Amino acid sequence: MIRRNKKISKTAGHIPGELVHVGEKKIDKVQISVLAYDEKNLQEKEINNIKETFTFKDTPTVTWININGLHELGLIEEIGNNFEMHPLTLEDIVNTAQRPKYEDFDKYIFVVLKMIMFDEEKKEIISEQVSLILGSNFVISFQERTGDVFDSVRERIRSAKGRIRKLGADYLAYSLLDAVVDNYFSVLEKLGDKIEDLEEELITNPLPKTLQAIHNLKRDTIFLRKAVWPLREVVSSLERGESKFIKKGTRIFLRDLYDHTIQTIDTIETFRDMVSGILDIYMSSVSNRMNEIMKVLTIFAAIFIPLTFMAGIYGMNFEFMPELKWKYGYFVVLGLMALVGFGMLYQFRKKKWI
Numbered sequence: 410m411i412r413r414n415k416k417i418s419k420t421a422g423h424i425p426g427e428l429v430h431v432g433e434k435k436i437d438k439v440q441i442s443v444l445a446y447d448e449k450n451l452q453e454k455e456i457n458n459i460k461e462t463f464t465f466k467d468t469p470t471v472t473w474i475n476i477n478g479l480h481e482l483g484l485i486e487e488i489g490n491n492f493e494m495h496p497l498t499l500e501d502i503v504n505t506a507q508r509p510k511y512e513d514f515d516k517y518i519f520v521v522l523k524m525i526m527f528d529e530e531k532k533e534i535i536s537e538q539v540s541l542i543l544g545s546n547f548v549i550s551f552q553e554r555t556g557d558v559f560d561s562v563r564e565r566i567r568s569a570k571g572r573i574r575k576l577g578a579d580y581l582a583y584s585l586l587d588a589v590v591d592n593y594f595s596v597l598e599k600l601g602d603k604i605e606d607l608e609e610e611l612i613t614n615p616l617p618k619t620l621q622a623i624h625n626l627k628r629d630t631i632f633l634r635k636a637v638w639p640l641r642e643v644v645s646s647l648e649r650g651e652s653k654f655i656k657k658g659t660r661i662f663l664r665d666l667y668d669h670t671i672q673t674i675d676t677i678e679t680f681r682d683m684v685s686g687i688l689d690i691y692m693s694s695v696s697n698r699m700n701e702i703m704k705v706l707t708i709f710a711a712i713f714i715p716l717t718f719m720a721g722i723y724g725m726n727f728e729f730m731p732e733l734k735w736k737y738g739y740f741v742v743l744g745l746m747a748l749v750g751f752g753m754l755y756q757f758r759k760k761k762w763i
Contacts, residue, residue: 428482432505435537435554439478444566445470448574451567459484463491465547471578472547473566477555479503485551492517492549494542502551505538509639511646518543518654520582520643523636524558524589527599534596534629536636539589543582543654550585558592559585579659586644587666593637593673597680600629604683611687615694623688630681637677641670708763712753716746 441456447470456462465472479485482503489499498519501507512519520541528535539557542549550559562584565573573584607622647655648663655663723732723742732738757763 428486428499428503430480430482430503430505432479432538432553434480436478439476439481439484440555441477442475444473444475444563446566446574447471448569451569451574453567459488462488466492466544468546470546471581473581474547474549475552475559476550477552479505479551479553488549492542492544492547494519498542502540505553507538507540509636509643511643511650513646513650513652516544518582518647518652520586520647522586522589522640522643524552525593525596525633525636526556526558527596533625534600534632536632539585541582541585543578545654546578548578548581548585558588562588576659577656579655580662583659583662583666586647587662587669590640590666590669590673593633594669594676596633597673597676600626600633600680604680604687607687608690611690611694615691615698619691623684623691626684627681627688630677630684633677634674634681637670637673641667641674644670704762708757711757712750715749715753719746719749 441459441462443452443454443456443462443465445452445465445468450470452470462474465474474488476485476488479502485499485503488494489496489502493516495514498512498514501510501519501521507521509522510520518541520543522539522541523536524539525534525536527533537553540551542551562573562581565571565584573580603622603626607619607626610616610619610622644663644667648660648667719742723730732742735741754763
């Protein structure tokens with residue numbers, strides 16, 4: 410089971426704006442890539458020195474700088490100084506326990522959100538924090554590791570498919586946000602399949618391990634709700650805000666993204682209710698099974714009570730018991746005991762207790 414709680418206590422006592430990496434070191438070396446483009450031209454390359462990105466700050470093309478790895482604080486501080494980022498922004502970038510949020514500064518927009526994916530091998534949900542810096546002609550994305558949901562955006566830029574090469578950095582930022590939100594639906598489909606499989610297991614043969622599976626699903630839905638619910642406020646602020654970095658034409662797409670976010674939240678809430686219902690069903694199923702076992706034991710006990718009574722009477726060692734000297738006494742008593750036993754079974758069956 411993945412531990413998703415970050416040790417944010419690491420930042421306690423530090424000066425506001427001081428860089429402290431909160432979270433795991435998920436890659437050994439920071440990786441930097443650049444996509445610079447306009448409607449006719451495209452430049453794509455991997456960067457070994459962060460200073461190579463500084464030249465893209467004031468170019469007329471749209472530039473997407475992607476940074477994988479947040480543990481090299483000196484590198485984060487260097488790029489922050491060049492692109493004139495506030496120290497509190499840099500602090501939030503390296504603190505991977507951040508709640509999704511939106512902040513509008515004079516020279517850029519800062520967005521934090523959670524990128525959620527489904528690990529097919531481990532059959533579990535994984536997440537990482539993604540931070541976006543939107544400037545007048547550039548977007549800088551900060552990720553914890555390699556591997557993301559942005560391949561479709563990269564392919565659209567390379568092939569000049571759609572309108573992405575014709576529009577500005579704000580549309581690029583929207584496209585990245587849209588890719589993250591669209592992937593939520595893929596994760597929710599996997600989660601929905603797990604819930605359906607669990608429901609079938611509950612109906613056919615609930616086992617003790619089923620309770621652990623229900624508990625894991627409950628944790629997943631709570632985590633998804635925590636990650637997605639604040640994103641509604643983020644997208645709403647981008648759509649309805651008056652930032653100079655968001656053009657009017659892009660706000661229409663952000664409105665559609667807001668609808669997708671609301672749909673995602675509704676689905677998560679539905680799954681949350683379903684998991685709670687599954688837990689109730691499991692507890693009822695376990696209780697019913699226990700009741701069935703107790704009913705069987707009670708029936709056997711009820712049958713053997715009169716038989717034990719009869720055996721107890723004839724087990725007493727009194728001298729004057731006429732039946733003890735009777736030739737057929739043993740067989741008569743056995744027959745009487747059998748008659749009582751089968752008679753009680755007949756009555757239980759007639760009353761539909763068994």
